[in-house]
Each structure stands twice: as structure tokens, then as C-alpha cells.
Amino acid sequence: MKVISTATPLICSFALLGGCASPLHASFDPAKYDRMSCVELNVAMGEVAKEMSATAITRGKVAKTNIPDWLWGARRVASTVTARQSAKIERLRQQEAAIAAARRSKC
Numbered sequence: 813m814k815v816i817s818t819a820t821p822l823i824c825s826f827a828l829l830g831g832c833a834s835p836l837h838a839s840f841d842p843a844k845y846d847r848m849s850c851v852e853l854n855v856a857m858g859e860v861a862k863e864m865s866a867t868a869i870t871r872g873k874v875a876k877t878n879i880p881d882w883l884w885g886a887r888r889v890a891s892t893v894t895a896r897q898s899a900k901i902e903r904l905r906q907q908e909a910a911i912a913a914a915r916r917s918k919c
Contacts, residue, residue, distance in 0.1 A: 840903075840906075840907045840910070842910040842913075842914075845910055845911055845913075845914035846914055846918075848914065850915070850918060850919040853911055853914055853915045853918065853919065854915075856911050857908065857911045857912070857915070860904055860907050860908045860911065861908065863904060864901055864904040864905070864908070867897050867900050867901050867904065868897075868901060870897055871893075871894055871897035871898065871901070874890055874893050874894055874897070875890070875894050877890060
């Protein structure tokens with residue numbers, strides 16, 4: 813019983829840190845950046861950078877978590893969460909590149 817009670821908070825923390833409730837394949841429309849003003853593009857760039865930074869911090873925390881050997885499947889959960897965070901960072905980089913291209917052509 814002690815094993816289950818100590819494992820539950822660790823598994824719950826992986827779920828919370830991983831952002832499993834967030835959409836896995838959120839897409840963005842690069843054409844919407846063509847309709848934005850320079851100020852709106854700057855704000856959008858800041859929001860994307862802030863989200864990318866927060867995601868990278870979360871990915872690092874999950875990757876550096878010391879997982880006990882007796883907790884079956886926890887390493888697989890940690891690697892899955894890390895892979896999802898890496899994919900999210902890649903999508904944010906693409907979004908940042910689209911905003912930067914719109915800023916170069918407009919501002």
C-alpha cells in the first residue's frame with residue numbers, strides 16, 4: 813500500500829508537467845500574420861517566445877527527474893512527455909519563423 817501511495821503523486825506530476833490536456837497537433841495559419849499590424853506581430857512573437865521558454869523548462873524538468881527503478885513504466889511516461897514537449901517546441905519554432913517572415917516584409 814505504501815508503494816502505491818508514493819507512486820501516485822509522481823505519476824500525477826508527470827501528467828501535470830507534461831501538459832497532457834493541451835492539444836497535441838495544434839496548427840497555426842501563417843496567412844493570419846499577413847493581416848496583423850507590426851504591434852500585433854511583436855506581441856505574437858513575444859507570446860510564442862514565452863510559451864517556447866516555458867515548454868523548454870518543463871521538458872528539462874521532466875528529463876532530469878530522478879525516477880526510481882521500482883516504478884514500472886515511469887521512464888516510458890517521462891520519455892513520452894519529453895517527446896511531446898520537443899514536438900511542441902518545434903511547432904512553436906515554425907510559428908516563430910512565420911511571424912518573423914511577416915515582420916520582415918511588413919515592418
